[in-house]
Amino acid sequence: MGDPYILMLVALAVLAIVDLVVGVSNDAVNFLNSAIGSKAISVRNIMIIASLGVFFGAITSSGMMEVARKGIFNPNMFMFQDIMFIFMAVMITDILLLDIFNSLGMPTSTTVSIVFELLGAAVCISLIKIYGPDGTKSFVDLWTYINHETATKIIFGILLSVVVAFSVGAIVQFASRLIYSFNFEKRASYINALFGGFAxxxxxxxxxxxGLKGTPFYKDVKFLIEGNTFTIIAGSFVVWSLISQLLIQFFKVNVLKLIIGVGTFSLAMAFSGNDLVNFVGVPIAAWNSYQAWELSGIGADAFSMGVLAKKVPSNIWLLLFSGGIMVVTLWTSSKAQNVIKTGIDLSRQGEGHEKFQPNPLSRVVVRAAMTINKGISYVIPQKTLAFVDAKFQKPVIALPKDKTYELPAFDLVRAAVNLIVAGILISIATSMKLPLSTTYVTFMVAMGTSLADRAWGRESAVYRVAGVINVIGGWFLTAITAFLAAALVAYLISWDMVMIPILLAFVALLIGRNTLIHRKKSKEVKKQEYIERADLITINGVIEESSDHISEVAARVNKLYTNVVDDLASHDLNKLRKTDKHVGKLNDEIDGLKDGVFYFIKSLDETSVPASRFYIMVLGYLQDIAQSISYISRASYKHVNNNHKNLKKPQLKDLKEIDNELTSLLNKVSEVFHNRTFDHLDAVLVEKQALFNDVSKSIEKQVERIRTDETSPKNTSLYFSILLETKDLISALMSLLQTYEEFHLSTKEVK
Structure with a gap:
């Protein structure tokens, strides 16, 4: 009788380990963003501090384990079998959901996901019990199964934490910038000391x-803390202010760096202490349930789980083991780095490549903000505005061009404010026993401080706002998806327990697939040559840069053109759709290169500035080539998608001959630029005219067909479109090669 449940416990243990890995990969953004973004401390030291915080938090998390047992549902209303179905559904759903968010590089809340999964699975099992064969109750009785007050508090906490964290972060950052400005090194030492004392x-x-609440040691110091809050805070402020002054005066310590180090430790501890329950709370509760049921001797479908309502002490070694897995993941997860990058990109002070595209809502929000800003400027006196504006003027940092990579995403003041505000808000909510998500608080504080710090300028605001909207939308989607998916999985498991191994196999398959896709994308990102580079670009650098782009584009256009011709011949809509997606990706990458021209020119050394005109022309020709293949692909896809007749054999034969000649030409172009054998360009240019003539002959042949036997206007339109765009593609390619040959000869003469 116990065998299937033993197997379920083993599966839950494995799922808990996997959940720790995917959970930490997402939640690392909470406590690493500020330290990494400000470059206040070396990455190695940041990771050591965060690892210590995670370990300490794991020890203090025992008091949070009650959420999985009785926080969402009333355990006495469920039998052991029901509880095991709920827990299996929760863990399977949680891993899938978090892994999807990690793969997308989007921060989400592990707290919200686990709560809504518990709620969804519990509601599903409750409804099965209510409306099942033995059910005699109505829908109203659902509330006797579900702890709906907690669920309501959590939903309210989500909405409130988003608004409050953003607003408080913006206000505190604005005030801090007025005190410090961007020249914080020049502030008087007592200001730094007071700020350090407060922080x-x-x-x-x-x-x-x-940290201490919920731990076994809290009862020993409880009498010192409770009722003495004001005394503790006031005394700490005086002591830490004096210590800060001594460190500044005698040891020349940068207090802001100290604040960032301590703040990173505290948030890492909070994450581990608060969120460890999200990963291991359910399996531990399942193990406790199994122990109670096994001793009872009662059937799994008849043993009430009221035992879960009692407080059960957690195993300290188990918590430390979980903390160890979290630390290892922290050091090794590439998906964690991906999620961290999203948070830093949305809050960075400078310009750069924007991950998110504008949407109608982000445009409306930015326009509304500009209108409000204009209105405020009429109300507030000009002297006040000038004073405030002076505090927000960023100093010009004279770094050599080859050292620009050393610039942080934001300064120490903002990093310190992020950590202070997030820490204060989480402590207030904890002391008031309000449920909230550490992810929501830390992310929204970072967004609020970046807004107040004028990081969202006219050049970037619409992209950053779109990013924030996407992330917040993802949070609410998390709650809805977690609820529905867990309910569905719980239903499938309760229908037949054979669904458990099937669902576990599905989880393994999907995570494996997501991992492979993520690795592939990571390799593509490494291969892509964004021009926001750190190294100084010389004339040779321009040649290397442009040669790589031309070789890559020629090879890809060659493959795409062949795919379109072959797929058009087979009238294969699915393959044409895939090809069109690859064509769109090529266009996006070339657009990205053109957007990066500013950074490219800024990185040129003085002797290579004239080469910028050449580089801009090269990108222009590459864009023309990409647009031609894009038009050919889209027209072909549209033709087949509209179920028009296939091209006739003579037309397809001519297209295949052109494709073969173009393949030969593009292969030679790709080879010349890949091997840097630019002296062979002349031979490639000679070959161009023959291909050009063949395309013209194909156009003339089609004109003859129309005069004699052609009966399909749609076929004619598509055929002419492909041939004319092919001519444009060849023309752009030849113009590119001529420009390159001239540039190559001119650089040889200079040498």
Whole structure:
């Protein structure tokens, strides 16, 4: 009788380990963004500090384990079998959901996902019990199964934490910038000391409230803390201010770096202490349930799980083992780095490649903000505006061009404010026993501070707002998806337990597939040559850069053109759709290169500036080539998608001959630029005229067919479109080669 449940426990243990990995990959953004983005401390030291915080948080997380047992549903209303179905559904859904968000590089809340999964699975099993063969109750009785007050609090906490964190972050950052400006190194030492006293007091109080509560040691110091909040805070402020002044005065310590280090530790601890329950709370609750049921001797479908309502002490070694897995993941997960990059990109002070595209809502929000800003400028006196504006003027940092990569995404003041505000808000919510998500708080604080710090300028605001909207939309989607998916999985498991191995196999398959796709994308990103480069670009660098682009584009256009001709011949709509997606990707990459021209020119050394005109022309020709293949692909896809007649054999034969000649030409172009054998360009240019003539002959042949036996206007339109765009493609390619040959000869003469 117990065998299937033993297997379920083993499966839950394995799922818990996998969930720890995918969960940490997403939640690392919470406590690493500020330190990594500001480059206040070396990455190695940041990781060491965060690892210690995670371990300490794992020990203090025992008090949070009750959420999985009785926080969402009333355990006495469920039998052991029901509870196991709920827990299996929750873990399967959680892993799938978090892995999808990690692969997309989007931060989400592990707290919200686990809560709504528990809610969805519990509601599903409750409804099965209510409306099942033995059910005699109505829908109203659902509330006796579900702890709906907790669910309502959590939903309210989501909405409130998003608004409050963003607003408080913006206000505190604005005030901090007025005090510090961007020249914080020149502030008087007592200002730094007071700021350090305030910040470290907030963070240490946060560690006490968030860390000690719920641990076995809290009862020993409870009498010292409770009822003495004001005294502790005031005393800490005085002590830490004096310590900060001593460190500045005698040891020349940068207090802001100290704040960032302590703040990173505290948020890492909070994450581990708060969110460890999201990963291992369910399997531990399942193990406790199994132990109670096994001793009872009652059937799995008859043993009530009221035992879960009792407080059960957690195993400290199990918590430390879980903390160890989290630390290892922190150091090794590439998906974690992907999620961290999203948060830093949306809050960085400077310009750069934008991950998100504008949408109608982001445009409306930016326009509304500009209108409000204009209105405020009429109300506030000009002297006040000038004073404020002076505080937000960024200093010009005289770094050599080959050292620009050393610039942080934002400065130490903003990083410190991010950590202080997030720590204070989480401690207040914890002391008031309000449920919230550490992800929501830390992310929205970072967005609020970046807005107040004028990081979202006219050049980037519409992209950054779109990114924030996408992330917030993803959060609400998390809740809805978690609820529905967990309910569905719970239903499938309760229908037949054979669904468990099938669902586990599906989880393994999907995670494996997502991992392979992520690795492939990571390799593509490494191969892509975005021009936001750190190294100084010389004339040879321009040649290398442009040669790589031309070789790559020629090879890809060659493959895409052949695919279109072959897929058109077979009238294969699915293959044409895939080809069109690849064509769109090529266009996007070339657009990205053109968007990066600014950074390319900024990176040129003085002797290579004239080469910028050549590089711009090369990108222009590449864009013309990509647009031609894009038009050919889209027209072919549209023709087949509209179910028009296939091209006739003579037309397809002519197209295949042109494709063969174009393949030969593009292969030679790709080879010349890949091997840097530019002296062979002349021979390639000679070959161009023969291909050009063949395309013209094909056009003349089609004119003759129309005069004699052609009966399909749609075929004629498509055929002419392909031939004319092919001519444009060849013309752009030849113009590119002529430009390159002239540039190559001119550089040889200079040498």
């Amino acid at each position: 470290i007091t907030a963070i240490t109080y946060f560690i006490i409230i968030k």
